[in-house]
Structure formats: structure tokens, C-alpha cells
Amino acid sequence: MPLHASGAGDRNAVTGPNGGRPPVVVAGAGIGGLTAALCLARAGQTVVTLERAPVIEEVGAGLQIAPNAGRILQSLGLTDALDVASLRPEAINIRRVRGGELLARLPLAEAKDRWGAPFRLFHRADLQRLLLEAAQRHGSISVVAGARVGDFEEDGGAVYMRVHKADGAEDMEASALVGADGVRSSVRDFLARDPKDAPVYSGHTAWRAIVPAESAPAKLRLRETQLWLGEGAHVVHYPLRDASIVSAVVIIEDGRRREPPGEPAFAEGSALIRRAGFAGCASDLRDLIEAGASWRRWPLFGRPALRRWSQGVVTLLGDAAHPMLPFLAQGAAQAIEDAHALGGAFACGASPENAIKTYERARMERANKVQRASRRQGDYFHAGFPLAQVRDIAMRTLGGQGMLTRNAWLYR
Ligand SMILES: Cc1cc2nc3c(=O)[nH]c(=O)nc-3n(C[C@H](O)[C@H](O)[C@H](O)COP(=O)(O)OP(=O)(O)OC[C@H]3O[C@@H](n4cnc5c(N)ncnc54)[C@H](O)[C@@H]3O)c2cc1C
Structure with a gap:
């Protein structure tokens, strides 16, 4: 059954709901992006989650959540x-x-x-729906489907991005941008600007x-x-x-x-x-x-392990930061750990730039270790x-x- 991501997003379009202060934008409403939205909102942030797909479909099948x-x-x-x-x-x-x-x-x-x-076993669509509904119930989160994050520029502690929708493109300002846009992350492409970093x-x-x-x-x-x-x-x-x-x-x-x-x-x-x-x-x-x-x-x-996931107020999360082979069943789990660490860093009241530095320091070593261990596990299994x-x-x-x-x- 297809899942229509709407709700608060319809109300707030892509301009951000809190008028004055620009929101934190999360690119991608996968399991990582939705959990990040919930963790950032718990930390007092106003969050706009932009999802490229017009409809979030049931792709994939089962997911083990450790x-x-x-x-x-x-x-x-x-x-x-x-x-x-x-x-x-x-x-x-x-x-x-x-x-x-x-x-x-x-x-x-x-x-x-x-x-x-x-240990819990989910149909992917069930976990995604559960997270989406929790985000839609939250007064500080908007989820907008059919909105692809395009080019962006980071300047003076803010991000200015182009958002592509079916009826045209809009410009949007954010206080931070979190690329939770999967292994083919365009936020990562834009940050890394290196053909050797391609999937x-x-x-x-x-x-x-x-x-x-x-x-x-x-x-x-x-x-x-x-x-x-x-x-x-x-x-x-x-x-x-x-x-x-x-x-x-x-x-x-x-x-x-x-x-x-x-x-x-x-x-x-x-x-x-x-x-x-x-x-x-x-x-x-x-x-x-x-x-x-x-x-x-x-x-x-x-994709190769990165030396940095962030630049100023732009960072990566989940498969966009550290795609891993599924041999330890930890890809989504590590995205959820990222989201938790990101929310925790914002909860400390630091500026978005410092919060992102704290997040990267807290997560990079463990996520890279799990990425390497997943690959080794494959050799062991096979x-x-x-x-x-x-x-x-x-x-x-x-x-x-x-x-x-x-x-x-x-x-x-
Ligand atoms: C066969 C297999 C089995 C697996 N089993 C497990 C398991 O049992 N347990 C586990 O923990 N992990 C497992 N994983 C890994 C897990 O599926 C992924 O790590 C996880 O789904 C990544 O979530 P994500 O939110 O980072 O990215 P994604 O799920 O890829 O979500 C990215 C989202 O961003 C959107 N997007 C892309 N570009 C843009 C853009 N420019 N603007 C806006 N939106 C954009 C996409 O449409 C998508 O909805 C498995 C993976 C595979 C392949």
C-alpha cells in the first residue's frame, strides 16, 4: 500500500513553519531522515523534511532492528x-x-x-509509516513529499538551497542541512565534489x-x-x-x-x-x-569511507554518510544512532555548526568500524x-x- 507523506508538510510547504528562525532541513524521509527529524525536534529544533519521492512506496521487504x-x-x-x-x-x-x-x-x-x-523484525513500510506518523503528529516537524533538494550554498552559518517540486523550483533558507538522502546522496556529491567518491x-x-x-x-x-x-x-x-x-x-x-x-x-x-x-x-x-x-x-x-561528513552547517547521516553491506543488519540501526547523536548535539544549545562538529566527532569512528566489520562479516559468511x-x-x-x-x- 503506498504511503502519502503529507500532513504538517501541506500546511507549511517548504518555507519552514517558524517564520523568523530558519528550520533545520533534512533531505530524505527514509528511516534515517525521519528519525533525525524526531530527534532534532526533541532537541527543540523546527525541522522540515523534504522527500524527493511523491509517494513513499513499500520498497524492500524486511528489516531487523537490533x-x-x-x-x-x-x-x-x-x-x-x-x-x-x-x-x-x-x-x-x-x-x-x-x-x-x-x-x-x-x-x-x-x-x-x-x-x-x-530484537524486532519489521516490514520496512510498517517502520517507515510509524516514524512518518510520529513526525506528522509533532508540531515542530513538517514532512514534504515530492520535494527534491538540489544545489545549495553554505554561507555565514546558513544554507541556501534550491528545492525542486512538480510545479517548479523554490529557494529555501535553512539553519542547517542534513543529507539523509541514501547511498546515492546528492548532498554528499555536492559536498565531496570528487568523481572518485561516486557509488x-x-x-x-x-x-x-x-x-x-x-x-x-x-x-x-x-x-x-x-x-x-x-x-x-x-x-x-x-x-x-x-x-x-x-x-x-x-x-x-x-x-x-x-x-x-x-x-x-x-x-x-x-x-x-x-x-x-x-x-x-x-x-x-x-x-x-x-x-x-x-x-x-x-x-x-x-562508497568509500569519508574523512569528513560535514562542512559548516551541512552534514550527512545514514547511508549517505556510511553505506554498508547488510551482513551485520546494521545499516538502518547506524542511521538511527546517527540521528540520536545529532539530536543530542543540538540539545546542548550549541550553534548548528558546533552541534554538527560534535555529532561528527561522536559518530564517525563507530559508524566506520561497523561499515568495515560488515564487509568482513560477508567474507566470513561466504x-x-x-x-x-x-x-x-x-x-x-x-x-x-x-x-x-x-x-x-x-x-x-
Ligand atoms: C538487502 C538489504 C537488507 C538490509 N537489512 C537491514 C537490516 O536488517 N537491518 C538494518 O539495520 N539495516 C538493513 N539494511 C540497510 C538499510 O536498509 C539502510 O541502511 C537504511 O535503509 C538507510 O536508511 P537511510 O534513511 O540512510 O537511507 P534511504 O533509506 O536510502 O533513504 C533515503 C531517502 O532520501 C530520498 N532522497 C534521495 N535524494 C533526495 C534529495 N535530493 N532530496 C530529497 N530526498 C531525497 C530517497 O527518496 C529516500 O527516501 C539492509 C539493506 C539491504 C540492501
Whole structure:
């Protein structure tokens, strides 16, 4: 179901609602941009969120929100809404694609006591809608759809930008500009002005599908996340909403290609199994993949780590600042952490320029570390013989609790 972003935005158009002082403008109403709007408004800022898309559509499928991000969303007063919109998985099971052997089972029941929030599974559209509705209810936030941030100029502690809408372009002044505009961020392009910073194909393609639970094999209809490791490819799937649907993603490595392979945007399950090279695939997994009527192709792009995210009162957040491979399921979580840190920096009452410096200092090291760790995790997941054997022994030895403890630096 498409989601129309309007509400306060209709009232205030793109001129900012508080007359005198220019608002903080957030470019992008993804999960990062909407959370940033909520955190900045909590810090006393008037915020205008501009979203390029005329309608925010349900793109993508499932999203795992780990405790480090869940805690922040809860602190925004969203706990009940999060609980209604999400499903709490009981465990993560790690298996081999070939034969289906269980390598480790990570129990998640204690996550809330341990890290202050449970692991939650969302349909992306549900989380985005929840954040959008919270932003629309907030008196200090306007969300304007169909408004693309174009060129801008930073001068004397203010930003002057061109905003493109269906009926023409408008100029707008802001006290700060936050580029939460995703991996293909034009705010970043404009700041970096460096062709070497362009998005590059990561050498991985994700294929995503939503499978009705009744079509999935009985053994895979549990309220658990399943991770299947194969050579050069892996699969993650988990139930969503009332467990009536399963979100599944197959990620395939294509080596050191500079461009994604030319192939159709959709594939059938049996073709995908061949494409992934899943010889000896466990029968339950095979049945699940074949139950996906139409798998949607999603080439994964990255950008190099930046030395700076900000210039004066302009900064970046989420995938615009640090796009990461999804192997630790932390991209959205890190965007939410960014938003929290940005709001915290503005709450201290510093000037926007100083608040942005504080934000960058607080976030850069951790976000870059998670970005690097995500890439390494991919190598670990996709290892072939003999490294895969070593990995499997290490997983069995460490056990599920040990593996969770090893990742505690992410969730704390
Ligand atoms: C297969 C896969 C699985 C994933 N799984 C997980 C997971 O389980 N957990 C997790 O935490 N992360 C996961 N991620 C990562 C996560 O999806 C992203 O990190 C996250 O969505 C980034 O959010 P964002 O708000 O920074 O950017 P985006 O979601 O890309 O939003 C950017 C928004 O900006 C808008 N925009 C662009 N340009 C402009 C402009 N000039 N003006 C105005 N608006 C503009 C776009 O239309 C868009 O709405 C996964 C990613 C993939 C690919």
C-alpha cells in the first residue's frame, strides 16, 4: 500500500513553519531522515523534511532492528507502536546451505534485559509509516513529499538551497542541512565534489522476496530468523507481522566486478538457486526459495569511507554518510544512532555548526568500524573450503551465547 507523506508538510510547504528562525532541513524521509527529524525536534529544533519521492512506496521487504537502535526508537516514546508493528524473533539459527546442518542457535529472549530493547523484525513500510506518523503528529516537524533538494550554498552559518517540486523550483533558507538522502546522496556529491567518491558496485547482489507463510515448508514457519551459509552466497529469512509472511533475501557474490551483471530485474526461485550455485541445497531451503514467485534484484552499492561528513552547517547521516553491506543488519540501526547523536548535539544549545562538529566527532569512528566489520562479516559468511570448515568449527565451539557476546559491542 503506498504511503502519502503529507500532513504538517501541506500546511507549511517548504518555507519552514517558524517564520523568523530558519528550520533545520533534512533531505530524505527514509528511516534515517525521519528519525533525525524526531530527534532534532526533541532537541527543540523546527525541522522540515523534504522527500524527493511523491509517494513513499513499500520498497524492500524486511528489516531487523537490533537493540542498539530499538533503545533509541523507544526513547522517542514509540515503544507501544514498535511492539504492535514488529515481530520478536525467539532465536537466530545459523545453518549450512549444503545439507542444512545447524551450526549455532543464538537465543534472543534475554536481549531486552541485556541491552534494553529486544530484537524486532519489521516490514520496512510498517517502520517507515510509524516514524512518518510520529513526525506528522509533532508540531515542530513538517514532512514534504515530492520535494527534491538540489544545489545549495553554505554561507555565514546558513544554507541556501534550491528545492525542486512538480510545479517548479523554490529557494529555501535553512539553519542547517542534513543529507539523509541514501547511498546515492546528492548532498554528499555536492559536498565531496570528487568523481572518485561516486557509488560503486560492491560485487554483491541481493535478491528479495516476500513468501506467504503457508507456502513455506512447515519447519521454516517458526518465529525465528534463519541464516544459511553457502560458498559465495547466503540466505536470510524471517517471519513478519503476525507471521503470515516470510521476508527472504539471497545475497550472491559476483567477485571483483565494477558493474552488476546484466540480468533481469526479477527471477524465479529455481533460477535463483542455480544463480547462487547452491549445489546440495537443504530441501527445506530449496522449497522456500522456490516458493518465492518473484525475486527482486537489488545490486548493492557502496562508497568509500569519508574523512569528513560535514562542512559548516551541512552534514550527512545514514547511508549517505556510511553505506554498508547488510551482513551485520546494521545499516538502518547506524542511521538511527546517527540521528540520536545529532539530536543530542543540538540539545546542548550549541550553534548548528558546533552541534554538527560534535555529532561528527561522536559518530564517525563507530559508524566506520561497523561499515568495515560488515564487509568482513560477508567474507566470513561466504567462505569456501577450507576456511568454511574452520569457521564452522569456531561457530560450534563458541555456541550461540558466545556469538551474541562477541557482537555485544554492536548492541550495547
Ligand atoms: C538487502 C538489504 C537488507 C538490509 N537489512 C537491514 C537490516 O536488517 N537491518 C538494518 O539495520 N539495516 C538493513 N539494511 C540497510 C538499510 O536498509 C539502510 O541502511 C537504511 O535503509 C538507510 O536508511 P537511510 O534513511 O540512510 O537511507 P534511504 O533509506 O536510502 O533513504 C533515503 C531517502 O532520501 C530520498 N532522497 C534521495 N535524494 C533526495 C534529495 N535530493 N532530496 C530529497 N530526498 C531525497 C530517497 O527518496 C529516500 O527516501 C539492509 C539493506 C539491504 C540492501
